[in-house]
Amino acid sequence: MLTxxxxxxxxxxxGRVVKGVRFAGHRDMxxxxxxxxxxxxxxxxxxxxxxxxxxxxxxxADPAWVxxxxxxxxxxxxxxxxxxxVAQARTLLNAGADKVSVNTPAxxxxxxxxxxxxxxxxxxxxxxxxxxxxxxxxxxVRSHAxxxxxxxxxxxxxxxxxxxxxxxxxGEIVLNCMDSDGTRDGFDLVQLRAARAVCAIPLVASGxxxxxxxxxxxxxxxxxxxxxxxxxxHDGSLDLRELKRALAESGxxxxxx
Amino acid sequence: xxxxxxxxxxxxAGGANFASVRHALERQGARVRxxxxxxxxxxxxxxxxxxxxxxxxxxxxxRERGFDAALRAVEVPLLGICLGMQLLFExxxxxxxxxxxxxxxxxxxxxxxxxxxxxxMGWNSIWPTRPAPLFEGLPAGVAMYFVHxxxxxxxxxxxxxxxxxxxxxxxxxxxQVFGVQFHPERSGAAGARVLANFxxxxxx
Numbered sequence: 001m002l003t004x005x006x007x008x009x010x011x012x013x014x015g016r017v018v019k020g021v022r023f024a025g026h027r028d029m030x031x032x033x034x035x036x037x038x039x040x041x042x043x044x045x046x047x048x049x050x051x052x053x054x055x056x057x058x059x060x061a062d063p064a065w066v067x068x069x070x071x072x073x074x075x076x077x078x079x080x081x082x083x084x085x086v087a088q089a090r091t092l093l094n095a096g097a098d099k100v101s102v103n104t105p106a107x108x109x110x111x112x113x114x115x116x117x118x119x120x121x122x123x124x125x126x127x128x129x130x131x132x133x134x135x136x137x138x139x140x141v142r143s144h145a146x147x148x149x150x151x152x153x154x155x156x157x158x159x160x161x162x163x164x165x166x167x168x169x170x171g172e173i174v175l176n177c178m179d180s181d182g183t184r185d186g187f188d189l190v191q192l193r194a195a196r197a198v199c200a201i202p203l204v205a206s207g208x209x210x211x212x213x214x215x216x217x218x219x220x221x222x223x224x225x226x227x228x229x230x231x232x233x234h235d236g237s238l239d240l241r242e243l244k245r246a247l248a249e250s251g252x253x254x255x256x257x
Numbered sequence: 258x259x260x261x262x263x264x265x266x267x268x269x270a271g272g273a274n275f276a277s278v279r280h281a282l283e284r285q286g287a288r289v290r291x292x293x294x295x296x297x298x299x300x301x302x303x304x305x306x307x308x309x310x311x312x313x314x315x316x317x318x319x320r321e322r323g324f325d326a327a328l329r330a331v332e333v334p335l336l337g338i339c340l341g342m343q344l345l346f347e348x349x350x351x352x353x354x355x356x357x358x359x360x361x362x363x364x365x366x367x368x369x370x371x372x373x374x375x376x377x378m379g380w381n382s383i384w385p386t387r388p389a390p391l392f393e394g395l396p397a398g399v400a401m402y403f404v405h406x407x408x409x410x411x412x413x414x415x416x417x418x419x420x421x422x423x424x425x426x427x428x429x430x431x432x433q434v435f436g437v438q439f440h441p442e443r444s445g446a447a448g449a450r451v452l453a454n455f456x457x458x459x460x461x
Contacts, residue, residue, distance in 0.1 A: 002381045002421060003400060040445075045380055071280045076402055076443045093309075096276040098404070098443060121310050121340075123376045123404040171376050171404075200369055202378045225374060255380040255400045257445060 003253045004219045005226035008044040013053040015065035032065050033072045040075050042240035043257045051081030060088040063095040070096020078126055086119045103128035104143045117169025127165040131158040132178045163198045173199055177207040184210030192222035212246035219252055266292040266301035271318045274309040281442035285453050295327035302460045308340030313352030333460040334433045342436030351407045359434055364409050373422035376406040381419050383427040389416040391454050399447045401439035
């Protein structure tokens with residue numbers, strides 16, 4: 001039986017993992033290979049490595065540290081950050097990444113999704129969606145969400161964008177619900193359920209993870225295929241081993257390593 | 258492990274995962290040679306055909322580089338991984354393409370249905386259907402990492418099955434030709450064991 005996946009998300013800058021403080025004062029957490037190994041050993045099913053320096057610098061994620069991770073790690077990992085072209089994606093995949101994730105560049109030029117799917121197959125192509133509920137009650141997407149100063153609210157409805165990304169060839173959607181992001185109060189189940197209804201490809205819940213019960217709800221109530229943990233993982237309030245044990249005890253299919 | 262580290266030829270079929278396969282083999286102590294044309298297969302004790310991407314461009318590249326005839330004629334253990342396994346068969350529905358034809362049968366799209374998402378992405382259990390050297394030391398039901406939208410039928414070459422909506426071949430073997438639909442290079446310690454087991458299959 002296909003297990004529900006737990007993804008550990010790390011913010012990377014110049015080959016170092018930095019603590020996901022959105023605004024300033026990034027704290028150094030250690031070398032990306034050491035941290036990747038630690039999460040792998042704790043039972044992460046996949047890693048998402050987000051090069052937070054790439055977009056502000058106008059580059060894409062750095063293949064140098066991607067290659068170092070690929071040499072050391074034997075679980076899948078996805079690389080995100082500033083990927084705008086097939087050539088950039090190829091460099092990262094050849095360096096050993098298993099998937100690439102695109103967000104703002106895909107909003108600016110949706111054809112990028114199809115180009116990547118054509119070149120590497122849909123299974124390599126993850127589309128990250130940053131979404132927020134507007135005053136009129138509609139969920140709409142945000143671009144440049146990695147940088148609060150540059151973030152833009154777009155007129156595009158989140159559910160329309162998920163459907164479009166899927167039609168263009170995306171192989172997986174990571175839905176980051178910004179209203180619950182960082183709260184540790186649980187995933188946005190209402191939004192995830194709505195997304196699930198339009199999403200036939202794997203759907204990853206993101207934003208709000210705090211406790212095992214939150215993950216169980218994302219899997220049971222919103223039928224997410226995977227859920228992403230970031231902040232709670234890094235400050236030690238969430239332990240991957242305990243999380244997976246708790247999910248298994250509750251009857252959910254998870255991989256116990 | 259054998260005393261001398263074996264040389265493995267890794268076929269460059271234009272797929273994106275040869276770096277991770279190479280690293281996984283090196284973690285097993287193998288010497289890896291990247292084969293960009295059929296000549297580079299000579300002298301290798303084992304051959305691996307990795308693959309991420311689509312069947313049609315991969316087959317076109319294999320033909321262009323002379324691999325199609327060479328792979329049909331190899332006399333050392335051959336392992337196809339993911340798309341590489343699919344290309345061992347006669348035909349793939351992905352792009353409606355004639356494949357290598359080393360194994361009988363066709364590769365078809367996995368059908369999506371309620372709760373069954375395609376691509377099949379994630380860790381899923383595999384169940385050996387008969388004793389096979391590839392799975393020595395591994396328990397039935399061990400989880401491997403899959404990422405694919407097409408699969409071969411669960412028929413006579415099948416040595417392990419997996420279920421995603423319906424059963425399909427997670428691994429195949431005929432004589433010294435092996436294929437795995439999952440990614441051993443990305444399946445943690447269990448996947449590493451599959452690669453180690455393959456490297457232990459003695460060339461004739």
